[in-house]
Amino acid sequence: MTHPSEQSAPGAHALGLVPARPGGLSTAEWAERVANGQVNDVPVRSSRSVKEIVRANVLTRFNAIIGVLFAVILVVGPLQDGLFGLVIVANTAIGIVQEVRAKRTLDSLALIGQARLEVRRDGQVQEVAVDEIVLDDTVLLGIGDKVVVDGEVTEADSLEIDESLLTGEPDPVLKHPGDQVMSGSFVVAGAGAFTATKVGADAYAAQLAEEASRFTLVKSELRTGIDTILRFITYLLIPTAIGLVISQWTVEHNDWREAVRRTVAGIVPMVPEGLVLLTSVAFAIGVVRLGRKQCLVQELPAIEGLARVDTVCLDKTGTLTEGGMDVLELRPLTGEHHELAQPLGVMAGADARPNPSMRAVLEAYGDGGADRERWRVLEAMPFSSARKWSGVQLLEPSGAEASWLLGAPDVLLPAGHPALSEVDELGAQGLRVLLLGRTPVPLDAPDPAKELVPLGLVVLKQRLRADAADTLRYFESQQVQAKVISGDSAVSVGAVAASLELPGAEHPLDARNLPTEATALADAAERTTVFGRVTPQQKRELVGALQSRGHTVAMTGDGVNDVLALKDADIGVAMGSGSEATRAVAQIVLLNDSFATLPSVVAEGRRVIGNIERVASLFLVKTVYSVLLALLVVFTQVPYPFLPRHSTVLSGLTIGIPAFFLALAPNNERARPGFVRRVLRLAVPAGAIAGTACFTAYALARADHTTDLKADTSVATLTLFLVAIWVLAIVARPYTWWRLLLIGAMCGAFALVLVVPWLSNFFQLKLQGYRDPWTGVLIAVAAGLLLELVWHFVKRSLDEPQPSKSRAAESS
The missing domain is CATH 2.70.150.10 (Calcium-transporting ATPase, cytoplasmic transduction domain A)
Known part of the structure; x- marks a missing residue:
């Protein structure tokens, strides 16, 4: 290019x-x-097309494996051993439907937020x-x-x-x-x-x-972690499946159909097919939920990213305060009030695209009085966030030419000027103050403010957002640091932040005094809460300084001066009424301009991360015990303990159905790094315990020659179900009424499979006698107690202090 x-x-x-x-x-x-x-008809892609969604949900590595195994079962029969294939079809369909719904929400919101x-x-x-x-x-x-x-x-x-x-x-x-x-x-x-x-x-x-299409992925530890897990499972699955195939053909050489069925039954549960699907569904539903609150998520994993954020950088104007302002007072430094109103009104009228401050001036003095026509605009220089002032060159009624400037007093006046103490007093009250001055120097001179004569102060009252204080309290309660980074006077910004009870607001820092050395800048960024007189480039540097200290940074803003910082932040959040440039680079757009929506975004991200972590444990426990069972079968040269229909019952009742509900449940646990490590710490030992318990019960049942293979399989199924449901009970903690009901419903459904004749016949499950079934129950109880010990050990090892929490505590 x-x-x-x-x-x-x-x-x-x-x-x-x-x-x-x-x-x-x-x-x-x-x-x-x-x-x-010859029309600008390039579509703005805010989400994947329906075709891409279908392809992404259908053409997966694991769907291909499951599809081949399903086709094999259709050949050898019976049909009930192919139920796992129908489950995959149903799950994939759910994923497609949910993501298409999310796409429609995203596209409709994108149209609402599209610039005109x-x-x-x-x-x-x-x-x-x-x-x-x-x-x-x-x-x-x-x-x-x-x-x-x-x-x-x-x-x-x-x-x-x-x-x-x-x-x-x-x-x-x-x-x-x-x-x-x-x-x-x-x-x-x-x-x-x-x-x-x-x-x-x-x-x-x-x-x-x-x-680089707009549908890109924010850095997502969740997706990266799941991809890592699936890659290792693939490597583990291939040799295990080959060994299983050989062993079952050796054991069942007189009945090749039975050998095929039990081989398929061993391979299918190794595949955590629903994990990726549920992750996509959870993200998609999160987008729909946030869409109802007028929050446009332009990149799906952005809600995960904001949940991991430990520092939020806020631009005061448009975030803590509303966009509009009101002129409270025009305070002359020399002369009379009316002598300043006319040139001030002319200056405001000369601005083709006035900013909020100038709009307030225009509303107050736009008519300019009867003598306004006697003032003639020769040249105009609109406000720039880099200069911190705007100006006009006027031909005055007296015939003289002069430049009139309106901007930041501490930029236009030299340090120590008497008027600055008055400015500081007003700024300490949370008021915004602009200086109006006159100079004979032309606007195109290198320094138009060189001979500026200060004439008056324009005092503006900013409108605080009603929801700003509550939102700041939320971030404080969640150990998320809030830092206000604004181009306004540090004293004024500090006063606004202090009125919202932001910790550290009483010590604002003028960004003109910021160090340029990287380490010193990072130190200042760490210890300071409120920054004033920040240039666009300094905003970007502050974000980078915080990131250099290991912080995950979100930046909010609505103006052009926020664009560079929004682009560099881990998550950029733009206001819907802000500039098109800010909306273009942000991952999240608050279409209703409500700062109070941010807690909802954080909560949604935490729900996604926490719940996917829960269900990931369930899926990987199944993979671990399936691999272990296959290896034990290979080494002992016995028939695989299950048929595919048994795996379907076990997977559906202990993983598939519960995981779907758990993935959509409320969850406000704080996001933490180390997703893969935490998931495997429970999944590997729990899967090993479940597989060992199941095979032990199966081996003991086979040692009793009074029972047939069907009875042995039934004992193994009962034992594995009890251990797996115990794992589910651990993963579902802390308990709520609906989680207990969910676990109870799964137990009730399994009991129906055992006692209802046509269901037990359909799934070939029948417990014979008392010794083997009760032996399986006792083994399952022993395994459950061992699971509790493992769980308490894992929980204690994972409850270590988090660096971000420590930093937040130190700064406060």
Whole structure:
């Protein structure tokens, strides 16, 4: 792929001959381009297609194994020994249905959250969807807008575009008419317009999307761990299955059909076929649940990632406070109030895309009074988060030319200026303060604020979100550190955070005093809770500093100045009303702008991780005892103790059905690293105990020559069921009424299989006499007591202090 700077449009566009259309395309020209297919019709893929979902759920390694074994049983019969195949079909169908439901939710939310852009057609400004832009459309740009197609700038009013997501260069690029703009970049300052020269698949962003589709996976320990487990199971399964095949053909050489059935019965339970399926289902249902709360999860495992987060970096504006502000006071430093209201109103009216602060000024002083027409705007420079001020060059009623600046007092004034003490007093009350000043220096000078005369303070009251305090309390209770990183005054940000009772807010740090050395920066990031006057690049550096200390970092934001930090954070969370650029790089978008939705996302992630960990233990216990039984059968040269139908009953009642309910249950256990280690610590010894107990009961039953193979199989089935249900009882802890009911229902269902004649005949289960069945029960009880000892040992070894908790405790 070529670099953005090397891109050029074909034909007239390549020569810079973009048609001059001040009024934009006419309706006829627009219709002609639509008819020619010159439309930006590249679909935004927020999820996999239905075809991909079906393929991913059906064409799996283990489904292939199970499918072959099912076909073998269909040949040798009887049909009840092929029930495992029907279970796989049902489970796969459930997975497809759930993920398709999730896809529809995701796609509908993506449409709700999709940006709409302004274009000029027939001389009028129209709002259109991204996929409605056509070649040669005149697209208008303002602060925060994402450039969605390639084009050439036709109008520029201090237009600065950040191309860091394309080129890696952090500094914004000042654009002039005739310059190229590339899709995937975004506006950080000023306003302007450009003519679309490449749309659809020809646009640079579309080519990037082709190489890396939006349906990508966040780093997921859960998926990585499961893939690791399945890889080792595959290596273990092949030699064990070969040995089992040879042994059963040797033992049952007079009945090849029986040999095939018992071979299949030994191989099928080794495959943890439902583990991957349930993981996908759990993620998919999580997306649906969050979708109902107007939370768009753009990458499925992002809910797992946020559950693992131990540090949340918050941007004050739009997160702790609402987007809107109100002018509380215009406090003159010299002169009268009315002398400042008129130029302030003119300045606000000159901003093509005002930010929240300027909108509040516009609402308060936008009419400008009777003499407003006497002020003439010569040049305007919109607000930039890098500069921390906006300005206009005015021809004043007196005939003099001067630049008027409005911005951060501590940036525009030298340190120690008397007005700054007044600013600090107001900031300590949680108020936002802007300085209005006048200078004879032109706006295009290297330092327009050099000879600034401070004239007044614009005092703004920010609107706190009603749910912000409760959300911060939630994070504190979950040992998740919250850090406020804002471009506003450190004193003001600290006051807002303190009003929400955020621990550590009483010691805010001005980011201009941040050290540049990596270790010192990381130390400052660790010990400080509130940062003010942070530049976009510093936000990114703070996220990196926290990550360097082992923290898993989530970043929330809504403005363009948050984009770089959102992109680098482990999980980026954007507000739905924020800029298109922030929504494009975030993994999670809060469409209702509610900061209070974050606890729901964390809780959903914890539910997924905790429950999958539970069911993973069940599936792997089955794999371990199946492999052990197969090895014991191979070495002792006896018939495999089960037929496929017995494995179906055992798997369904002790794993399949319970796992489905456990995977969807509430679970608020804090996510911890070490998924594979924790799962195997229980699964390996529990599986070994279950397999040993089952084979012991089977061997003792076979030693009693008064019983037949069917009776021996029934004793082995009873013993293994009791031990497996004991494992289920351990995994289901802590108990609730529905979990006890679930375990009881599984026991009742197995009892029905044993006592109802047609079921016992169908599954070939019949207990004979008293000695062998009660021997199996006693062995199962002994195995259960041993399981309890193992469980308490494992639980104690896993209850070690977590590093993230220790760090949170030290910082507080």
